[in-house]
Amino acid sequence: MWDLAVGHFDLSNGALHYNDITQPLDVRGENLRVQLAYNQLTRDYKGLLSLQPLYVVKGRATPVVFTLTVPVALERDQISVKDATISTPLSNVKVTASLGNLKQPETKASVTGTIAVADLNNLGNLSLVNDSVLSQVAIDADAKVASDSITVQKLHVALGGSRIDASGVARDATGKGVLDFTSDLKLQELSRLTRPPQKLTGDVNIAGTTKFDGKLLELEKLRVRGFGGELTGEARLENFARYQASGKLNGFNLQAVEQRVGLKPLPYDGTIGGGFQADGDLNAPSGGLEAKVNLQIAAGKRLCRCRAG
Numbered sequence: 335m336w337d338l339a340v341g342h343f344d345l346s347n348g349a350l351h352y353n354d355i356t357q358p359l360d361v362r363g364e365n366l367r368v369q370l371a372y373n374q375l376t377r378d379y380k381g382l383l384s385l386q387p388l389y390v391v392k393g394r395a396t397p398v399v400f401t402l403t404v405p406v407a408l409e410r411d412q413i414s415v416k417d418a419t420i421s422t423p424l425s426n427v428k429v430t431a432s433l434g435n436l437k438q439p440e441t442k443a444s445v446t447g448t449i450a451v452a453d454l455n456n457l458g459n460l461s462l463v464n465d466s467v468l469s470q471v472a473i474d475a476d477a478k479v480a481s482d483s484i485t486v487q488k489l490h491v492a493l494g495g496s497r498i499d500a501s502g503v504a505r506d507a508t509g510k511g512v513l514d515f516t517s518d519l520k521l522q523e524l525s526r527l528t529r530p531p532q533k534l535t536g537d538v539n540i541a542g543t544t545k546f547d548g549k550l551l552e553l554e555k556l557r558v559r560g561f562g563g564e565l566t567g568e569a570r571l572e573n574f575a576r577y578q579a580s581g582k583l584n585g586f587n588l589q590a591v592e593q594r595v596g597l598k599p600l601p602y603d604g605t606i607g608g609g610f611q612a613d614g615d616l617n618a619p620s621g622g623l624e625a626k627v628n629l630q631i632a633a634g635k636r637l638c639r640c641r642a643g
Contacts, residue, residue, distance in 0.1 A: 379408040424450035516541040562590035603634030
């Protein structure tokens with residue numbers, strides 16, 4: 335039996351770095367406990383790591399207080415964690431994972447649970463509105479990581495009536511990735527999170543396929559359905575600078591769009607359709623945008639009532 339207890343530890347003046355973004359990070363923990371016991375029959379170690387409370391402060395004075403409980407098993411060629419929990423008074427996430435074949439490591443992980451919008455606000459310096467319908471973000475994900483590949487078997491994120499689902503190979507042995515995604519967005523609910531000046535309503539469905547090889551990001555088979563119409567198209571971004579986009583619009587009703595985005599109704603109605611193409615460079619002044627648009631408006635039932643002067 336191996337038993338380790340640490341009453342208190344601090345990580346001060348830390349930082350998280352992602353691309354060109356740096357976020358300060360301070361961590362303070364108490365009551366760290368690690369217990370391991372050897373089983374003569376199975377010839378492995380089983381134990382528990384627990385930490386309560388764990389205070390995480392990211393660039394602000396309001397800390398998020400976590401409780402961490404990790405059941406662990408150390409076998410001859412595998413390390414596994416089953417139903418580890420990361421929780422706060424408002425959030426609860428469970429993680430089951432394994433690291434096998436230690437000579438050529440392969441990690442499998444499953445994450446399920448809910449994260450409170452209030453905790454996201456405190457961790458990310460956000461100011462999202464927290465109400466009874468939009469108080470929890472649900473997560474359900476399965477992934478596998480090998481030495482030369484990352485496979486996302488399932489990724490499901492939901493908030494209120496909105497959801498995003500994705501799956502595919504995030505990176506293969508050649509460094510390329512392909513992910514399919516689909517989403518259903520409840521605009522009225524989501525707009526309540528940020529309280530935009532224009533009130534949005536209606537449902538939007540977005541689906542497509544993303545490809546990435548380290549330099550070229552492509553969006554294929556894009557389909558956006560909402561506001562009474564459909565947009566189909568594709569886009570590409572090379573070296574995070576040069577971009578191209580093209581697509582077609584079909585059946586977008588002016589009256590429906592006006593209502594969904596909270597605009598004052600125009601004195602006429604119609605349906606928009608046609609194509610567009612855009613090219614540019616994010617490093618150029620004003621994005622170096624060059625665009626070609628060919629749209630037609632078919633007259634609707636509502637007509638303009640004009641008076642000659």
